[in-house]
Amino acid sequence: MSSKMIMFYAFLMLASLHLFVTSNQQGDALIALKNSLNATPSQLSDWNQNHVNPCTWANVYCDPNYNVISVTLSSMGFSGTLSSKIGDIKTLSTLYVQKDGSSHKARIGIIGGVIGITVLLLSGGVMFLVWKRRSKANRQDKFVDVPGEDDRRIAFGQLKRFAWRELQLATDAFSEKNVLGQGGFGKVYKGVLVDGTKIAVKRLTDYESPGGEQAFLREVEMISVAVHRNLLRLIGFCTTPSERLLVYPFMQNLSVAYRLREIKPGEPVLDWPTRKRVALGTARGLEYLHEHCNPKIIHRDVKAANVLLDEDYEAVVGDFGLAKLVDVRRTNVTTQVRGTMGHIAPEYLSTGKSSERTDIFGYGIMLLELVTGQRAIDFSRLEDEDDVLLLDHVKKLEREKKLDAIVDRNLNGKYDDKELEIMIQVALLCTGASPEDRPSMSEVVRMLDGEGLTERWEEWQQIEVNRRQDYERVQRRFNYGEDSLYNQVAIELSDRMSHTTHEGKAYNHASKKRKDGGVRSPHGTDCHKAVQYGPGTPGPCDYIATVGPLAQPHGLPCGSP
CATH class of the missing domain: 3.30.200.20 (Phosphorylase Kinase; domain 1)
Incomplete structure (x- = not known):
């Protein structure tokens, strides 16, 4: 046989050994030995295949690395032959069996087992190489049964x-x-x-x-x-x-999101007292992460799908896969935004800076999910209104004092009006545009019990009133009537259009007034958003007014190339 063939078979042997040396092989081999010896139920009764570690079995001895090195079965009256699978235990140095054949027969059984397993290993090696070649292209989509039971370099506490x-x-x-x-x-x-x-x-x-x-x-x-x-x-x-x-x-009742939107016919709906208890339990869990852990823990993906329910429907905050352990002595700036759209705080989305206040924003959205049973983002609402975000939808109904239209219809009107008002108010406080205006989780816990909510709600309402007044004051400057004095002033649409009064009126007629007071340009792009950034400052669509008190020398309408 050539040296290349010898090396090839040696490689197959090594690959096969690496594949088949698994923790449960020792147990399987010993169970096969027990069966081949025709053991009665009372003999070797603790040799149980469900007990993964055979080192705990009677008459089995292992080294410090949990490898079986000796099996002693004396004076037990066995009959039958030795199983060839005993050769799977490569660390086995002693096998003592008495009154079921001579030691010569035992040696023959072991030798036969070794020969059998060698043939099996060679076949397995070939199969392994074929499988490896076929699965290489899509290896990320497949799981591999690993050769080792554990990696002992990693150990944590008492887990x-x-x-x-x-x-x-x-x-x-x-x-x-x-x-x-x-x-x-x-x-x-x-x-x-x-x-x-x-x-x-x-x-x-x-x-x-x-x-x-x-x-x-x-x-x-x-x-x-x-x-x-x-x-x-x-x-x-x-x-x-x-x-x-x-x-x-295992959480018997799955998640809050499942109970709100995915229940099967016949399954119970979350009643109002349970929803209130879930809101309070979730707040207490987040309070612990933020204020009682050192370093503090930022969850970064608080939502109904990540709040689980145990057998008593108590809230359990789970899925820390996106969480961030924040040292209080370090910055909270992260290089990657993680979370779920609709639940992410605006400052986190725009700056990448996370803090406990970003969790509080997500908690506020989760409260709205609890109350309404709806998703944080729902494009189906575009059929009736402009509010895709659940937060904007609830704010609008709250301003219109239509709280009954907010509540989940599955409750069939069975809720407490005062408690509903508290839940909505706390949710809106938690989702304030400025992180500094949001309450801490300890404050949220107190407010859910009605403590200190009145004062904070009055402050929030005043902030909202001032914000809307400022917004509408600037926006009115873009609502030009056809008889306005400014219609007689020439406007510049682009460097390719002349400065004439006629073209200024043509642009005014081409503009479409929005129902919320903004202006839609002839190109169909909403330009009212520009006013959010203050007088004379370009907004998201780079529109600068060229008429009236906010006139700029080289303004371009939305949609211009």
Whole structure:
């Protein structure tokens, strides 16, 4: 045989060994041995395949690395032959079996097992190479059963380290029928441990990327130190050379978002007392993260989908995958905005600066979800109005004193008017445009109980009145009547158009008045937004007035090239 062929077979052997050396192989081999010896139910009764670690079994001895090195089965009256699978245990140095054949037969069984496993390894190596070549193109979309049970370089506090095989059994090999949901870094599976405990397993799919591994380490660190009745408790974790998994208790009633918008026929609707309790529980959980953790913890993705409900419908804030651990001595500026549109505070979206106030904004939107049962962004509202954002929709109805039109119809009118008013007011305070005007979470907890809300609400109303007056005062300067004095003044539409009174009136007639007082340019672009930035300052559509007191020498209408 040529040296190249020898090297090829050696490579196959190494690849196969790397693939098949798994923690559960030792247990499988010993179970096969037990069966081949025709053991009675009373013999080796604690050799249970569901108990992943065979080092805890009777008559099995392991080294400090949990490798089986010796099996002693003396005076037990076995019959039958040795299973060839015993050769799978490569660290096994002693196998003592008495009264079921001579030691010569035992040696023959072991030799036969080694020969059998060698053939199996060679076949497995070929299959491995074929599979590797076929799956290389789409390896990111597939999971790999990893060779190691855990990566012992990572250990956190008193959290339980689960074996890979244990979670694999609990989730029925991570079956799709057990998928509870999917987040930014992986799927969440429902599982049941051997003792009957229900769990949720978060399997990170892209931990090899910097974001994925950092997400794992960040989540484990934060959840392990943040312990509160309204925060999702981490049971444990599992690490292997190529996978990271987090284990949580299973939340019987799923999420608030599910209970508001995705319930199946016959399932109960969240009643008003439960919604109020969820609002208060979520506030207390966030208060703990912001004010009782050092360093403080910023969640950064507070929404109804991330508030879970236990068996008693108590709120549990979960999914810290987007959370940020903020040292109080460091800046809060981050290089990447993370969160869900409609829940992101405006200052965070525009500057990338996050703080506990960005969480408070998200909490305010979640309160509106609780009250209305609607999503933070709903484009279907464009059919009847201009407000796509739930926040703008609620503000409009609140100004019109139509609180009854705000409430979720699934409640069938069964709510307390005073408590509804409190919830709406707290939500609007939390979603103030300026982060400095938003209350802290400890203030929110007190206001939900009615303490200090009246004063803060009066201040907010005055701020809103002043803001709207300033907005309307500037906007009126753009509402030109056809008999206005300024219609006689020449306006400049672009450098390609002449400065004539006739063209000025033509532009005025071409402009379409909006129902909210703004002006729509002949190009169809809304120009009223420019006034938000103050007199003489270009707005988002770079429109500068060329007529009247805000006239500029070289203004261009919206939509100009």
